Amino acid sequence: MRVFGRFLYAMFAVGVFLLAWTYSIDLMRQNYYQDVFGASLVDENSALPDYYYFYSSMPDYHKDDPVINVDQNGYQVRGYEIARTIFDEDDNLEINEFLFILVYSDSQNLSNLDYLVLSENTGDDELKIKLIRYYGLEIRVSIDDNMSYYLIPKELFLEADFDKLEVLDSSENALVSVSAFSIAETDFTIKDNIEDYYLANGELPTSEDMDELAADNIYPRDSSVASNDYLIKEYIHIFWIAMGIYFTVLIFATYFIFFRKQRGRGKHSLKDRDAKEI
Numbered sequence: 616m617r618v619f620g621r622f623l624y625a626m627f628a629v630g631v632f633l634l635a636w637t638y639s640i641d642l643m644r645q646n647y648y649q650d651v652f653g654a655s656l657v658d659e660n661s662a663l664p665d666y667y668y669f670y671s672s673m674p675d676y677h678k679d680d681p682v683i684n685v686d687q688n689g690y691q692v693r694g695y696e697i698a699r700t701i702f703d704e705d706d707n708l709e710i711n712e713f714l715f716i717l718v719y720s721d722s723q724n725l726s727n728l729d730y731l732v733l734s735e736n737t738g739d740d741e742l743k744i745k746l747i748r749y750y751g752l753e754i755r756v757s758i759d760d761n762m763s764y765y766l767i768p769k770e771l772f773l774e775a776d777f778d779k780l781e782v783l784d785s786s787e788n789a790l791v792s793v794s795a796f797s798i799a800e801t802d803f804t805i806k807d808n809i810e811d812y813y814l815a816n817g818e819l820p821t822s823e824d825m826d827e828l829a830a831d832n833i834y835p836r837d838s839s840v841a842s843n844d845y846l847i848k849e850y851i852h853i854f855w856i857a858m859g860i861y862f863t864v865l866i867f868a869t870y871f872i873f874f875r876k877q878r879g880r881g882k883h884s885l886k887d888r889d890a891k892e893i
Contacts, residue, residue, distance in 0.1 A: 639857035643850040670695040698805040713766035716757035733777040740775035
């Protein structure tokens with residue numbers, strides 16, 4: 616029974632360690648974004664487009680002009696085209712297209728913002744996209760419930776003739792409602808451009824090759840934005856503080872649960888032995 620108890624304690628200690636590790640990494644990223652944006656998530660002093668620090672970190676290619684661009688009732692709704700490149704077992708290039716949805720407001724409360732919904736005014740087809748908070752910041756981003764991933768496959772947006780966009784709160788009240796909405800295959804241009812370049816050059820384009828693409832505003836993933844190397848260099852002290860607290864608590868807990876108890880038992884055993892000898 617004692618061995619089983621120690622095993623459970625070890626498993627519990629490992630679980631808490633993983634939580635502390637994950638929390639410290641998330642806290643490092645939160646501090647990074649707070650330092651970059653300050654009170655507003657739109658950096659007015661930067662020459663970069665709005666929300667660049669979010670969509671440009673997605674793999675592998677993106678456009679800085681949004682496919683979905685809605686401003687209503689103090690809310691800003693953006694949908695950015697993202698393309699991922701994959702080579703199959705036969706070394707054939709596959710390009711998968713997605714949208715990355717952002718909803719932001721510098722004046723409205725986002726705490727109860729829940730879904731972005733595309734629907735048909737004259738039909739029953741509907742696409743419902745869950746929106747979640749991004750790293751503790753006051754912004755909501757899309758999440759694929761099935762894949763637990765920020766990017767939503769392009770095909771879902773084109774499976775019906777959606778002509779209405781809504782942003783709903785937790786009570787399904789419409790905070791944003793656009794009845795003249797439209798989205799089409801021609802809105803997505805990254806795939807065709809990357810394929811044409813690959814066929815002509817036998818390799819994927821890098822940041823130096825973007826001017827050779829037929830369409831403007833297509834860029835590769837910006838590895839300098841919220842990169843792991845930057846976070847580690849600038850915010851590693853947060854990680855060490857979290858680990859220091861964890862190991863300090865672990866040492867004291869282990870001592871009081873196991874070693875102090877055993878020392879107490881040892882003293883009682885000596886007293887019992889002396890009493891018997893008397």
